[in-house]
Amino acid sequence: xxxxxxxxxxxxxxxxxxxxxxxxxxxxxxxxxxxxxxxxxxxxxxxxxxxxxxxxxxxxxxxxxxxxxxxxxxxxxxxxxxxxxxxxxxxxxxxxxxxxxxxxxxxxxxxxxxxxxxxxxxxxxxxxxxxxxxxxxxxxxxxxxxxxxxxxxxxxxxxxxxxxxxxxxxxxxxxxxxxxxxxxxxxxxxxxxxxxxxxxxxxxxxxxxxxxxxxxxxxxxxxxxxxxxxxxxxxxxxxxxxxxxxxxxxxxxxxxxxxxxxxxxxxxxxxxxxxxxxxxxxxxxxxxxxxxxxxxxxxxxxxxxxxxxxxxxxxxxxxxxxxxxxxxxxxxxxxxxxxxxxxxxxxxxxxxxxxxxxxxxxxxxxxxxxxxxxxxxxxxxxxxxxxxxxxxxxxxxxxxxxxxxxxxxxxxxxxxxxxxxxxxxxxxxxxxxxxxxxxxxxxxxxxxxxxxxxxxxxxxxxxxxxxxxxxxxxxxxxxxxxxxxxxxxxxxxxxxxxxxxxxxxxxxxxxxxxxxxxxxxxxxxxxxxxxxxxxxxxxxxxxxxxxxxxxxxxxxxxxxxxxxxxxxxxxxxxxxxxxx
Numbered sequence: 001x002x003x004x005x006x007x008x009x010x011x012x013x014x015x016x017x018x019x020x021x022x023x024x025x026x027x028x029x030x031x032x033x034x035x036x037x038x039x040x041x042x043x044x045x046x047x048x049x050x051x052x053x054x055x056x057x058x059x060x061x062x063x064x065x066x067x068x069x070x071x072x073x074x075x076x077x078x079x080x081x082x083x084x085x086x087x088x089x090x091x092x093x094x095x096x097x098x099x100x101x102x103x104x105x106x107x108x109x110x111x112x113x114x115x116x117x118x119x120x121x122x123x124x125x126x127x128x129x130x131x132x133x134x135x136x137x138x139x140x141x142x143x144x145x146x147x148x149x150x151x152x153x154x155x156x157x158x159x160x161x162x163x164x165x166x167x168x169x170x171x172x173x174x175x176x177x178x179x180x181x182x183x184x185x186x187x188x189x190x191x192x193x194x195x196x197x198x199x200x201x202x203x204x205x206x207x208x209x210x211x212x213x214x215x216x217x218x219x220x221x222x223x224x225x226x227x228x229x230x231x232x233x234x235x236x237x238x239x240x241x242x243x244x245x246x247x248x249x250x251x252x253x254x255x256x257x258x259x260x261x262x263x264x265x266x267x268x269x270x271x272x273x274x275x276x277x278x279x280x281x282x283x284x285x286x287x288x289x290x291x292x293x294x295x296x297x298x299x300x301x302x303x304x305x306x307x308x309x310x311x312x313x314x315x316x317x318x319x320x321x322x323x324x325x326x327x328x329x330x331x332x333x334x335x336x337x338x339x340x341x342x343x344x345x346x347x348x349x350x351x352x353x354x355x356x357x358x359x360x361x362x363x364x365x366x367x368x369x370x371x372x373x374x375x376x377x378x379x380x381x382x383x384x385x386x387x388x389x390x391x392x393x394x395x396x397x398x399x400x401x402x403x404x405x406x407x408x409x410x411x412x413x414x415x416x417x418x419x420x421x422x423x424x425x426x427x428x429x430x431x432x433x434x435x436x437x438x439x440x441x442x443x444x445x446x447x448x449x450x451x452x453x454x455x456x457x458x459x460x461x462x463x464x465x466x467x468x469x470x471x472x473x474x475x476x477x478x479x480x481x482x483x484x485x486x487x488x489x490x491x492x493x494x495x496x497x498x499x500x501x502x503x504x505x506x507x508x509x510x511x512x513x514x515x516x517x518x519x520x521x522x523x524x525x526x527x528x529x530x531x532x533x534x535x536x537x538x539x540x541x542x543x544x545x546x547x548x549x550x551x552x553x554x555x556x557x558x559x560x561x562x563x564x565x566x567x568x569x570x571x572x573x574x575x576x577x578x579x580x
Contacts, residue, residue: 071198074225090162099154198225231267302494366414427527486563491515493540
């Protein structure tokens with residue numbers, strides 16, 4: 001009985017168990033647990049449903065890839081369909097450092113194939129935290145196949161293209177080159193980059209941890225670039241480059257340029273500079289090699305400006321070709337400056353002023369004109385104006401406003417000092433004489449249509465100037481070495497002192513010759529410039545005219561132009577030294 005009573009004792013009799021716990025405490029605990037579960041549920045919902053963008057991107061970073069599908073860059077052709085630039089498959093080698101098989105023999109062979117020191121290869125692979133590293137961009141395809149045969153884990157290849165330039169140094173300044181990313185950097189490659197480049201495509205894939213594609217997620221095919229056909233004739237280009245190079249070397253000149261322009265269509269047939277560079281191997285190059293001097297460098301053109309001054313005097317009726325100009329005693333003083341001919345000529349007709357290249361005769365005619373008249377003619381002929389040609393870096397030259405001209409400056413500008421122009425500008429300006437008084441636009445793209453220009457001089461004046469240019473390039477003129485077999489020519493030599501700082505050097509020159517052929521109905525205009533010839537001869541008629549002669553003869557033959565005179569050129573006598 002007593003044992004049963006003990007079992008029946010209520011727990012409420014215990015002073016510890018009998019104390020009452022506050023209700024709010026238990027409710028708070030339950031509420032806290034419930035809120036915890038609710039927070040976890042909300043977080044799960046947020047991560048999996050509403051705010052999963054970050055986590056999805058992190059997953060894609062590790063397993064999803066967007067592979068670029070490179071577009072094939074457009075080809076560049078010359079006017080006859082010969083390749084000037086094309087793209088060839090040239091894979092690039094890359095790696096995931098943490099995955100690379102470190103077999104010493106394989107890595108040594110890989111370094112040998114890439115022509116890379118083993119230490120350099122190991123340095124590229126030493127950071128194992130990186131998930132991507134270029135080992136070498138654009139290797140030749142046979143090398144890429146040998147690398148693939150090594151089957152090195154963690155080393156991969158990417159399909160890329162590399163530019164090839166079949167004409168090499170001869171056309172380097174025209175065609176230009178691209179970067180390793182296949183973007184145009186210079187020349188036509190830069191000017192027409194948007195058309196040539198096309199548009200890269202893409203392919204979305206999922207890869208496993210070994211870099212193997214396990215699933216495709218869609219593809220945007222690439223759009224290949226457009227092909228481009230230039231007005232350049234690669235045969236004329238190569239020949240002009242060779243003759244220029246030989247002249248620069250023979251005359252120990254610093255550099256030189258040649259421009260060949262179609263006098264009917266305005267097409268640029270050749271543009272060559274020396275020194276040049278190999279466009280496929282541009283290591284250790286300097287600015288002297290890369291500069292496209294014919295377009296980017298501007299100089300005082302010297303006596304090649306005289307036909308414009310004489311043309312204006314004829315056009316305005318101030319003189320005729322037979323008007324006599326007294327140049328004795330061979331010099332004049334204007335504003336304290338003495339201006340001289342190389343030697344006295346005495347009385348000369350206007351024709352002979354060009355033939356003998358008289359500074360005194362030219363400036364006497366110029367000072368009969370208003371500065372504004374000369375400025376307007378020079379401007380219409382393209383001087384001081386940026387050439388409208390699709391080429392990077394084409395210089396504008398310098399022609400100051402006429403209101404600031406002093407008499408001595410007007411005088412010196414009449415024979416090519418105090419203004420500047422590029423060889424390209426100078427060559428194009430002679431379309432005024434070759435195209436019946438019209439200045440025509442120049443183009444780098446092939447066209448079959450005669451150009452329509454802006455009338456600068458009358459056809460009559462242009463024809464009279466052509467006759468004078470023929471005299472200047474003939475016996476008794478300053479450029480008889482410009483004559484060529486089978487074709488009549490006309491042109492003007494120029495020899496300008498180089499300006500060093502604010503003064504002119506006494507023994508450093510730029511030598512020019514700009515002319516056209518055949519003279520009665522010009523088909524081409526050729527401009528030649530040599531910078532600082534130093535082998536004893538420096539007159540344009542001596543060092544630039546021979547390059548003009550060879551280039552004219554070869555170009556007209558290639559164009560199929562029939563000779564307009566007997567095979568033998570006129571008898572060449574000693575050239576008259578031109579005035580500066």
